[in-house]
Amino acid sequence: MSLFEAIRLGLGQLRVQKLKSAFSLIGVFIAVTFLIGAWSIVNGMNSYMTEKFAGTLVGVNTFHLRKRPNFTPNVTDSTWRSWARRPRITFADADAVVHGITLPVLTAWASEDRGDVEAGTKKVAQVSLNGATTDYFAIRNIKIDEGRPFSPQEDKAGAAVVVLGYDLADRLFEKRDPLDKYVRIHGIPYRVVGVAASRGNLFGISLDKFVVAPALSPIQREVNPPGVIDALMVKANSEPEMRLAMDQAEAIMRSRRHLRPRQDDNFALETSEGVLNFWAKINRILMAVGPGLVLISLVVGGIVIMNIMLMAVAERTREIGLRKSLGARRRDILRQFLAEATTIATVGAVLGIGAGIFLSILLNVATPLPATVAPGSILLGVVLGGGVGIVAGVYPATRAARLDPITALRQE
Amino acid sequence: MTRVQEFRTGDTPLPDIVILTHKLAREYDMGGEVVRALRGVDLQIRRNEYVAIMGPSGSGKSTLMNLIGCLDTPTSGEYWLNGQQVSDLADDALARIRNKEIGFVFQTFNLLPRASALHNVELPLIYAGQNARQRRALAAEALRRVGLGDRMEHRPNELSGGQRQRVAIARALVNAPSILLADEPTGNLDSATSQEIMQVFADLHRQGQTVVMVTHEADIAAHAARVVTLRDGLVAADHLKAA
Secondary structure, eight states: OOHHHHHHHHHHHHHHTHHHHHHHHHHHHHHHHHHHHHHHHHHHHHHHIIIIIHHHHTOTTEEEEESSOSOOTTOOHHHHHHHHTSOOEEHHHHHHHHHHOOSOOEEEEEEEEEEEEEETTEEEEEEEEEEEOTTHHHHTTOOEEEEOOOOHHHHHHTOSEEEEOHHHHHHHHTTSOOTTOEEEETTEEEEEEEEEOOOOEETTEESOOEEEEETTSTTHHHHSSTTEESEEEEEOSSHHHHHHHHHHHHHHHHHHTTOOTTSOOSSEEEEHHHHHHHHHHHHHHHHHHHHHHHHHHHHHHHHHHHHHHHHHHHHTHHHHHHHHHTTOOHHHHHHHHHHHHHHHHHHHHHHHHHHHHHHHHHHHHHSSOOOOOOHHHHHHHHHHHHHHHHHHHHHHHHHHHHOOHHHHHHOO | OOOOOOOOTTOOOOTTEEEEEEEEEEEEEETTEEEEEEEEEEEEEETTOEEEEEOOTTSSHHHHHHHHTTSSOOSEEEEEETTEEOTTOOHHHHHHHHHHHEEEEOTTOOOOTTSOHHHHHHHHHHHHTOOHHHHHHHHHHHHHHTTOTTOTTOOGGGSOHHHHHHHHHHHHHTTOOSEEEEESTTTTSOHHHHHHHHHHHHHHHHTTOEEEEEOSOHHHHTTSSEEEEEETTEEEEEEEOOO
16 A cells, blocks of 8 residues: 555545544644744744844944943842942043044933923823933934934033924824924923934834933933933944944943952943843743643643544454455555554644644734744644654554454454 | 365465365464364365355354465465465465455455445555556446446445445455455345345356355355365365256
8 A cells, every 4th residue: 555545544534533533633733833833933032132122222233331231131139239339320431431432433322211291281101201412313223204303512502402202292292293392391391303203112112102302401300310321322333343342442431440450340331232142041941941842742642642543443443354354464554554643643733833823923913922933843843743643653553553354353 | 076186295286276275274272272173174176166165153164264365374284375375474475365366255244334335345456556547447347247336436334235245245356366255245134135145146156256155054055066064173075066
């Protein structure tokens, strides 16, 4: 009997025993659905993290000089306390670094806090309030949709002017033109000079709910104690230049802080790598737990298939006897039952792939979690599913093949 | 009595002898007690004979049928089928012999319930390695031979008992076997249908088919041209019906 015949026979059994087959393939189905679904989340998150998240929050070829890292997964309390004791980054620190770096770089001060923004009778709470310098827009890649960014003169003078995020402008002014109107932050009016283009969202959180005002404008009282900033952003032209600029910044800061050669830095230089490290840690956990869960459901699925096949062999003993009397050799019977088990498992896997793809599309549409189906996971799903079928089918099929035709035929 | 070849171990049967057993014995070990089901059966069946094997239960006729059908191997003695000694063949070789040389007809028909008549008849051809088109053609031809040309796509439960047995006969014939081996072929049929099946056997015999039939019913055995009676594992009588 050819392999094709055996597979056809297996599919035939599947058709005539729908309910039993549905139960037997459910284990593999769940395993493969989970495999495709979980993998697509990890896959989607990966590209999301590297392409959007890191780029948006830190920027390409950019590092931040900060008191402590911004993205800090799982730090111990003692580390946290030592970070809290560090001195802040002062205007003077920032100036020294800006003047000390010899490479062509863009630099900007940046400080952030959250607060209310009002316009007329409208009020939006929990807005990201940013005090920054002119190149902030270029470094963070914030495009201006209407109006202009604030000028270097306004920046130096600390003029009370502001650029609004897209959503914020929309909510404060609705359909009206916000340019040259005033918004109030903590009661102080700021003239709107520009509105940023929409930046979309990150895990469902809007990136357009912000204001940017000159660092020396009255906003500095909202975001930081006097003379202090959250971060100095430095954007270089390339990755190696960024590394050099980081070395220079480190050297300058160490000498300003009078650190001895063996002392650790008491400031942080953070790149998008830091953010990605954070993600890599989550990824490692997923990669450790995910395969385990898939494996468990595959083993369960395999046991189910093995049991169903043993039942099938017992039920069809007479059929096996008949086939043997008609000239089926051991290997024909073996092949028939192996093919049947493998067919059941593969059909389960294929259905699981369908469900997994559906799941990932659903996740994409209905939740902020990004999910992209990995082509490799589809292949792996089929291979694993079929493999489970073969492994689970070996024992029942061997038993069937070893049946004595006379006793098998006599079976009621 | 038929013309019998004087056979000794080491001889080869004459070409027109399809079945030759020489001192064929089969013993079963039933939990320490040895049961001697066959105790040295010498039997010769020529091409195109129609033989009924009779005997009371326990006479060894089922054992003999299993041995003739190559479903079992003897404890001692020789069995030659169509010029080939098959008594010492291994499992897979026996499967090939069953496929090529023997067409089984069972008391309980043994059709696959969920398959069409045509597919049931195709089964032996699948194991013979024929391709799908040849199989369909040969199976359809065999069904026409037993008068079921218009029932090919019916399933066994859509057929009468006699029709089912005729599907089984078509399945037995489809590989053009040396012998048609029937085990109580009318045991599950009423007498009218039994006559109908006996008519099919008679027609096949007339067309040149060698038929061996195991039965305990004398009136069924009477359809055969020769009746071999077993008793206590030995041939007790061997009668040729007067033509």
